[in-house]
Amino acid sequence: MNDTAQQPIGVFDSGVGGLSVLQALRAELPHERFVYLADSGHAPYGERGDAYVAARTHAISDFLCAQHHIKALVVACNTATAAAIHEARVRHPQLPLVGVEPALKPAVAATRTGHVGVIGTRGTLGSAKFARLLASLEGQARFTIQPCDGLAHAIERSTAHPPTATQDATEIRALCAQYTGAMGPFGTEEGAIDTLVLGCTHYVFAQDILRDLLGPDVALIATGEPVARQTRRLLQTAHALACQETPLGADAVTVFTTGALEPLQNAVGRWLQLPARCCSTVDL
Template sequence: MAQQRHERPIGVFDSGVGGLSVLRALRAELPHERFVYLADSAHAPYGERGDAYVAARTHAITRYLRERHHIKALVVACNTATAAAIHEVRGSHPDLPLVGLEPALKPALAATRTGHVGVIGTRGTLTSAKFARLLASLDGHVRFTVQPCDGLAHAIERSVAQPVDAKETETEALCERYIHAMGAFGTGPGQIDTLVLGCTHYVFVEPELRALVGPDVYFMETGEPVARQTRRLLEGAGLLNTSPPDGAMPIRLLTTGPVQMLTAAAQRWLELPAGCCASVSAPNLEVKLASSA
């Protein structure tokens, strides 16, 4: 029996495992949907690549997810890929419901009480024309301190294989360096009281960031707003699945890099079994199931 369109999976992709934070929010908002997640870890980090390279990967992955997994919608769970390629992908796939990410500046504008908002993200995101337009549209409303965090997303990827109780980690050192470079955090006059997490990876170092900025600073991330927007698009297109999935595995996690890294991240952050994970070969993204997790 042919699969109905509303029963098809939602595609989700990121340059690595950081987009699992968005997938977590999507699963909470859309419990009856199937998902195919692809981590392009062999080509990460996107934030330190050029726009043309990121756009090419985004187009290749979109085609792969459509042709091999017959996705009904796509969530680009990567700020850098959204900035570099979202408009091109929409033009190439006008029939595909598509959701991208952007740093949560507008919600931060509504949340701040001191009028000073911090933004952390990859250099690729924060130097993009898309981000510049977003920032310019809010010029004069509040003060924004923008901090590129070179190497942090990649360090978070590597940290998956490290013991969680390691005394001193690369991610902690990088968080400390970049947060201290931004100035004073808190609720006092002129202090940064709202921090925008402009990369999906950063959600997974919230404890480290919280220890540095204190208990009163608002954190703004994009997982839940993206999940709500995805629901709205599916409802509008008549593609929302309202019955629990049966038969095939409701979630598949794929990576162009080492499957062990994805497996560790899925188990640590989403409590998903190793059997959900597989590797895909690059650059053609042909499926290659992992022989072991």
């Protein structure tokens, strides 16, 4: 073990969507400390330009390195990964850095009909990085790509209310129905889409609605678990895994937002079962 082993892992997203990745990271690495930043004050990234997203990525990574001395950084946002991860690696060459991308390769392995659907933000699905990933799988499956304008933002907004509120759930369901309805038939019949890639970390928190709309036979593929495994591999290579003997609890997680505090507290309580005291605001 080296001296960095007890330092936290940094994680960030444009908002609360990356909490789905943090959830997977905590399951894979229960002995680690985490600092998560939700850039909700500048969301949604998916409808911004690359230069804006890159500037936010650099501001956040600089903050996490300087103020929290992170030992690794997980960019838990498809849009930020596509727009800025190459620059972030140049900017922080010493830092193990993991990005996320739509899980097309696992989807190709999972599909039985050979038809894969991909939903994501316009920023992610229109990026050169995504185009290269798609081209690398040419001939291995048929892909139907659907930008979902407004869906990540609707999921983000839903955290402003108690989990029993129905207005936001109705909006999220309507958007999911609209976009999946535009993609063509789902199911196990020949030519139907039997595998759907959730190409935005926010969408994991709409998977119950998607499951209800699409039925039990359509596989939903997210990126949290592969990202968590890759983070473990990089930390092992760097001899930087934490050495605690027992899993750490809620106090091992610090969560910041550049937006309103209450929605973040609602989100971490609802989805990660973390107490409100874990959360605070930051001006960044």
